[in-house]
Amino acid sequence: MNSATVRGLLLRGMLAGLAAGVLALIVAYFLGEPSVDKAIGFEDAHAHTHAHEHETEVVSRSLQSTAGLATGVLVHGVAFGGIAALAFCFALGRVGRFGPRATALLLSGGALLAVYVVPFLKYPANPPSVGDSDTLGRRTALYFLMMLLSVLLAIAATILGRRLASRLGPWHATVVAVTAFVVVIGLAYAFLPVVDEVPAGFPASLLWRFRLSTLAVQAVLWGGFGLLFAESAERLLHPEPATAATSKAVPAAR
Known part of the structure; x- marks a missing residue:
């Protein structure tokens, strides 16, 4: 190209x-x-x-x-x-x-x-x-970490599917790659901290x-x-x- x-x-x-x-x-x-x-x-x-939330509004809501x-x-x-x-x-x-x-x-x-x-x-x-304003930095870091993991794992799953396609066929290679992605993402969900500040x-x-x-x-x-x-x-x-x-x-x- x-x-x-x-x-x-x-x-x-x-x-x-x-x-x-x-x-x-x-x-x-x-x-x-x-x-x-x-x-x-x-x-x-x-x-x-x-009381600490009473601050001057820098940008109007409208x-x-x-x-x-x-x-x-x-x-x-x-x-x-x-x-x-x-x-x-x-x-x-x-x-x-x-x-x-x-x-x-x-x-x-x-x-x-x-x-x-x-x-x-x-x-x-x-x-x-x-959400607590004191934990904003931590919550932001966790979100972007999850996003980075998701993108990298999606790329890895695509590469895995491509490499397995010649041996397993496109359908089975796709199933294996998607399954691997879901399993690793599930592990990330389990081990990353939970944020519950409602x-x-x-x-x-x-x-x-x-x-x-x-x-x-x-x-x-x-x-x-x-x-x-x-x-x-x-x-x-x-x-x-x-x-x-x-x-x-x-x-x-x-």
Whole structure:
């Protein structure tokens, strides 16, 4: 794959990430922000029990829920779209006999699973008022450790499946690789520390809705990216021949 093609795929990946970010932004605003507002309301109602939480608001809530949210989601979409496009350039033709569309969809699905879903199941996202500010650094480190383990194990499982395919066949090699991934991730879940800092009286339904909304945002982001990038990558790498398009548009002379 030459440098011009890589640049074209990188640009398309960033644009697909931007478009998917717009879709994710809509989901985040209508599904996630109401839960955040309710969590802040719970925090304000119990603020008298935590005197140290009375601090000056540097950025207003209205700005956080509009421009701040849009900036975060869209920048995230563009950045991860570019990274995913570069990963696509490396993966195309190396993970099986898949074309550009199938490779892009597999890559986006794998990224959603390894980068977000697996760490989320161990350390799910929390709304405001959930979590001790004194343990923020520790919780962040544990989350990124889980993410790093998930990504590395997903890569290792892919390599294992490729190496076993010639001896076991594609189906059995995939089963072995997926099983190995699940077992090692299960061990990581068991040995990494548990974080449980939900305050007493916090509504369980609110926590559930917030976590579902964060999962929905990521699913829309990566699903939208996969579909958009799959189509644009297919058109770049396998363009429709001009002669075929001309023959469809102009009937043969008699």
